[in-house]
Amino acid sequence: MSENNPVATPEVHTLSVLVQNNPGVLARIAGLFARRGFNIESLTVGPTEREDYSRMTVVALVTSDAVLEQIIKQLNKLVEVIRVSEMERGKAVRRELILVKVHADASTRTDILAIVETFRGHVVDVAADSMTVEVTGKYGKIHAMLELLSPYGIKELVQSGQVALARGPRTITDRSKFDRTPKSQRGTAS
Amino acid sequence: MAADRKTTVMTGAQAVVRSLENLGVEVAFGIPGGAVLPLYDPLFDSSIRHILARHEQGAAHAAEGYAVATGRVGVCVATSGPGATNLVTGLGDAMMDSVPIVAITGQVNSWAIGTDAFQEADIRGITFPITKHNFLVRSADDIPQALTAAFHIAATGRPGPVLVDITKDALTGSTAFDWPAEMDLPGYKPTTEPHVRQIREAAALIAESHRPVLYAGGGVAKAHASEALARLLDVAPMPVVTTLMARGVLPDSHSLHMGMPGMHGSVSAVGALQRSDLIVAVGARFDDRVTGALDSFAPDARIIHCDIDPAEIGKNRAVDVPIVGDCRRMLEELTGVLRDGDQPDWSEWVGYLDGLKTKYPTWAGDPEDDVLQPQEVIRRIGEIAGPETIFVTGVGQHQMWSAHFLPHEKPGKWLTSGGAGTMGYCVPAAMGAKAGRPDQVVWGIDGDGCFQMTSQELVTCAVNGIPVKIAIINNSVLGMVRQWQKLFYGERYSNTDLHSDRVPDFVKLAEAMGCVGLRAETLDEVDGVIAQAMEIDDRPVVVEFVVAKDAMVWPMVAAGASNDDIKIARDMAPDWEDDDL
Numbered sequence: 001m002s003e004n005n006p007v008a009t010p011e012v013h014t015l016s017v018l019v020q021n022n023p024g025v026l027a028r029i030a031g032l033f034a035r036r037g038f039n040i041e042s043l044t045v046g047p048t049e050r051e052d053y054s055r056m057t058v059v060a061l062v063t064s065d066a067v068l069e070q071i072i073k074q075l076n077k078l079v080e081v082i083r084v085s086e087m088e089r090g091k092a093v094r095r096e097l098i099l100v101k102v103h104a105d106a107s108t109r110t111d112i113l114a115i116v117e118t119f120r121g122h123v124v125d126v127a128a129d130s131m132t133v134e135v136t137g138k139y140g141k142i143h144a145m146l147e148l149l150s151p152y153g154i155k156e157l158v159q160s161g162q163v164a165l166a167r168g169p170r171t172i173t174d175r176s177k178f179d180r181t182p183k184s185q186r187g188t189a190s
Numbered sequence: 191m192a193a194d195r196k197t198t199v200m201t202g203a204q205a206v207v208r209s210l211e212n213l214g215v216e217v218a219f220g221i222p223g224g225a226v227l228p229l230y231d232p233l234f235d236s237s238i239r240h241i242l243a244r245h246e247q248g249a250a251h252a253a254e255g256y257a258v259a260t261g262r263v264g265v266c267v268a269t270s271g272p273g274a275t276n277l278v279t280g281l282g283d284a285m286m287d288s289v290p291i292v293a294i295t296g297q298v299n300s301w302a303i304g305t306d307a308f309q310e311a312d313i314r315g316i317t318f319p320i321t322k323h324n325f326l327v328r329s330a331d332d333i334p335q336a337l338t339a340a341f342h343i344a345a346t347g348r349p350g351p352v353l354v355d356i357t358k359d360a361l362t363g364s365t366a367f368d369w370p371a372e373m374d375l376p377g378y379k380p381t382t383e384p385h386v387r388q389i390r391e392a393a394a395l396i397a398e399s400h401r402p403v404l405y406a407g408g409g410v411a412k413a414h415a416s417e418a419l420a421r422l423l424d425v426a427p428m429p430v431v432t433t434l435m436a437r438g439v440l441p442d443s444h445s446l447h448m449g450m451p452g453m454h455g456s457v458s459a460v461g462a463l464q465r466s467d468l469i470v471a472v473g474a475r476f477d478d479r480v481t482g483a484l485d486s487f488a489p490d491a492r493i494i495h496c497d498i499d500p501a502e503i504g505k506n507r508a509v510d511v512p513i514v515g516d517c518r519r520m521l522e523e524l525t526g527v528l529r530d531g532d533q534p535d536w537s538e539w540v541g542y543l544d545g546l547k548t549k550y551p552t553w554a555g556d557p558e559d560d561v562l563q564p565q566e567v568i569r570r571i572g573e574i575a576g577p578e579t580i581f582v583t584g585v586g587q588h589q590m591w592s593a594h595f596l597p598h599e600k601p602g603k604w605l606t607s608g609g610a611g612t613m614g615y616c617v618p619a620a621m622g623a624k625a626g627r628p629d630q631v632v633w634g635i636d637g638d639g640c641f642q643m644t645s646q647e648l649v650t651c652a653v654n655g656i657p658v659k660i661a662i663i664n665n666s667v668l669g670m671v672r673q674w675q676k677l678f679y680g681e682r683y684s685n686t687d688l689h690s691d692r693v694p695d696f697v698k699l700a701e702a703m704g705c706v707g708l709r710a711e712t713l714d715e716v717d718g719v720i721a722q723a724m725e726i727d728d729r730p731v732v733v734e735f736v737v738a739k740d741a742m743v744w745p746m747v748a749a750g751a752s753n754d755d756i757k758i759a760r761d762m763a764p765d766w767e768d769d770d771l
Contacts (some may be wrong), residue, residue: 031318066504073501079323079343082377
């Protein structure tokens with residue numbers, strides 16, 4: 001991997017990775033990122049419309065197109081990887097889920113509820129001095145809500161990784177137009 | 191039709207043996223143990239020749255040697271836990287050098303996995319990064335499919351090692367054996383046919399170039415593309431360099447062959463890359479040992495890069511024309527397209543490199559020194575044994591001298607550990623090569639350090655009638671490390687003196703292992719012992735050559751330095767004289 005410019009600001013890219021639903025496939029992919037020094041912001045994995053496939057969404061921080069290309073190629077080399085597709089900005093729906101436990105007593109509960117409603121979140125648990133809020137959305141929306149909630153005191157939070165799906169009728173198993181690898185180089189594995 | 195297929199009920203272990211037989215396996219190297227014992231029982235009655243190694247690392251390297259020498263998939267077998275972990279170095283070596291081997295390991299019972307059971311190791315997890323793919327088989331029913339897939343993956347695309355870990359209960363369980371087994375590999379489709387448009391673009395760049403060079407790597411050997419390469423040169427006579435892994439794919443005696451590039455490459459080869467305006471990289475991967483400092487590597491060159499592994503293209507060096515595909519197909523297609531075009535006259539460029547080749551031959555040792563020079567020993571072995579011989583090396587100085595001074599005239603005759611640089615590769619890999627090609631003379635050129643890592647496989651050779659010939663280039667030190675200490679660590683020789691001038695006595699050691707032991711200490715003894723070794727074909731032979739301790743490998747590009755700073759001897763740089771080019 002040539003990191004020609006070490007001060008380059010990393011860019012966030014979202015990759016959808018369709019894999020065979022075999023035991024150990026997550027470890028293989030996580031190991032690949034670790035071993036080759038690729039930075040992951042988040043990685044989610046779950047079932048798909050087909051029982052024998054799983055789908056991962058990897059949010060990677062990359063410093064150049066060459067690094068992104070190398071990540072895609074290395075993923076494609078894994079025998080259990082069926083397809084890798086980049087979810088390009090504006091051309092895909094991306095969502096994250098957050099659960100956040102906020103300090104809330106009788107005096108603040110209403111204000112917090114108002115914030116949560118603004119972000120179309122839900123209160124999923126209430127206790128004497130806390131409320132647990134669930135919200136889904138893009139990274140920016142979640143971040144904005146957290147900023148507004150933080151003055152009340154965030155006791156703890158947990159966040160899912162991103163999931164993403166390309167807009168339009170195409171699916172990842174179609175020859176994806178988001179595939180960044182030039183067609184001539186697109187051997188799926190070697 | 192499934193209904194027409196005859197299935198036979200058998201144990202998982204029998205299914206392994208039957209599958210291996212059906213896949214054409216003739217030889218396997220391995221060591222039994224608890225978890226894999228059920229497999230060894232039906233193996234006893236099989237047509238497969240199982241060679242009982244003395245260490246699993248030896249079995250893995252032997253499988254590699256067998257694979258490279260025969261062009262078939264090499265097989266090694268080990269038990270769970272330490273048996274499996276001992277294979278790791280061989281698997282890593284095969285991964286780095288794209289050698290097709292299949293390792294079969296026993297695993298504890300499926301219900302005991304994860305309990306830290308006796309001799310349990312997560313060998314699949316351990317070998318994720320050093321195998322092309324691996325399997326954990328927990329049911330006898332899955333055995334034919336896993337082995338079929340393993341052999342397919344190992345041998346196709348960019349070849350590599352595949353491990354199949356099989357639990358003991360899968361081996362003892364019963365299954366209705368169904369053959370052929372269907373593979374389920376929806377994500378594995380290697381691209382072998384190069385894209386026509388890319389070939390045309392490559393041809394266009396070649397037609398424009400004034401100083402082209404073809405940079406041939408191990409992929410050319412793997413793709414059996416020597417003929418195709420020679421034919422391309424008939425229509426496009428450009429200079430060629432062959433990497434360590436590609437030695438022999440073009441005869442060294444070919445007029446366009448400029449030698450081996452890299453850290454210990456020849457001046458003409460390094461110069462050909464550095465001063466080129468176009469590099470046609472075929473089955474090579476711009477390894478750091480070839481490029482030196484990347485930012486000053488071949489600064490004026492445009493790049494055509496053909497590889498069957500798309501991930502190699504653009505990994506280290508940006509590429510102008512990428513071509514994914516089999517190297518032989520690429521060379522053939524390119525030859526077809528170039529036949530119609532007119533190439534510029536490259537004779538001045540070739541003449542310049544020829545000049546470098548004549549002016550800066552590889553340093554062949556100090557003729558004034560009365561101690562035996564290792565370069566001369568290796569040269570004589572090559573001359574007496576001849577280019578039909580299969581040569582195998584360890585790693586270090588003797589390896590570099592072997593790369594330079596042996597007769598590399600034919601493909602498929604050169605086995606060495608390149609990417610991984612595995613000391614200890616030589617003896618077991620030579621064993622594997624000889625087991626696969628008993629009709630051919632196999633010479634191992636080893637160092638005294640390397641030899642002591644895996645020499646016990648000579649016992650395996652002696653017992654199993656595998657008469658390899660091993661030359662120990664004994665300088666009594668870890669020579670390459672010592673060379674770096676001399677050059678970069680102020681001659682502070684920390685822990686590189688093996689004292690193997692005193693201990694062990696290699697001749698006695700050889701004899702104790704059932705081999706013939708010979709020794710040469712002066713130049714006039716050299717030819718005699720080599721000739722003697724050539725005469726012996728009923729036992730392995732070990733020939734110790736007691737050589738100069740301070741011999742160094744030149745030329746050299748220091749680690750991390752630019753190829754432009756190549757030295758032909760200590761503090762001596764070549765004079766490029768290329769202002770007119």
